[in-house]
Amino acid sequence: MTRSFPLTNYDLAATLDSGQVFRWIPRGAAWEGVLGDHWFRLWQTAGQLHAEGATGSSPWERLLHFLGTDEDLTAIRSSFPDDPPMRDAVAACPGLRLLRQDPWECLASFILSSTKQIVQIRQCVSLLCERFGQPVAVPPGTAPVYSFPPACRLAETEERQLRECKLGFRARYLGATARRVVQGGPMLEEIAGLPTEAARRELMELPGVGRKIADCVLLFAYGRQDAFPVDVWVQRALRQLYFPNRRPSFRTLERFAATHFGPFAGYAQQYLFHYVRTRLGRTAFPKASSRRRSPRPPSPPHEPH
């Protein structure tokens, strides 16, 4: 059955294709994906979201929670620093949103993400679901889809089988983290109740999870909108947009990000990530050398008017 919901200030395509999630597939003007054990097809028209479920008992509330349709995006955007880079990034895609994902799926997916392109992460996640997930009900004529395999399923899977999903060296991390999550009982639920810094430390105890992946999980699954993942794209964005003609160290970028972007820094990060990835591209941002010093004395980064 299909239901419609009011929806404003929301760019569904950009949101589902912005590197937060890896299993939503465009089909014509719609997007198809799985939430838990439920298949959905989503599309939007002026002011409305349309959602088709495979059964009459689809979890609509969960879908809306996942999409974050209740979030006041205007208030969030107005908290951003009023500087040219942020204005450009927001103008490029004003309806970009953060999703509220399942922590395990998000954690496992980002363990696979290290030094992989997003298209390859999608492929790995898809293979994992096909081989170790459960079939999910779909409408007649729709290709079969599968749920994301739970930690207990991956914990008992041999590393060789994980590697066959093209995980490479990440297979060992995924298996080891799955076992830790299973042994830890409700650890992923308990993390939800911790302050952000304590939650980050807990996540970073898991094999294959460093600062960046921990921040992705905090931001994309636990709703910690002050978490600010700094990956290669965000490094490029910060260097080019805020430190042109300089060679800031990674540490400098982290310190800058921690203070510059305000209480919704993670949201600002997603706008910068999407902006640099879709509009500016890779070639505009040569990798900064960590050895060479700046040829000129440092000047303050770009300040608001």
Place this chain on the structure above:
DNA sequence: GGCCAGGTGTACC
């Protein structure tokens, strides 16, 4: 064929 990809762990200084 070389470089790069939503990094992390380890060894070393």
Place this chain on the structure above:
DNA sequence: GGTACACATGGC
């Protein structure tokens, strides 16, 4: 506190 390198695989 840092820096260098290995780790798999595929796209461009």
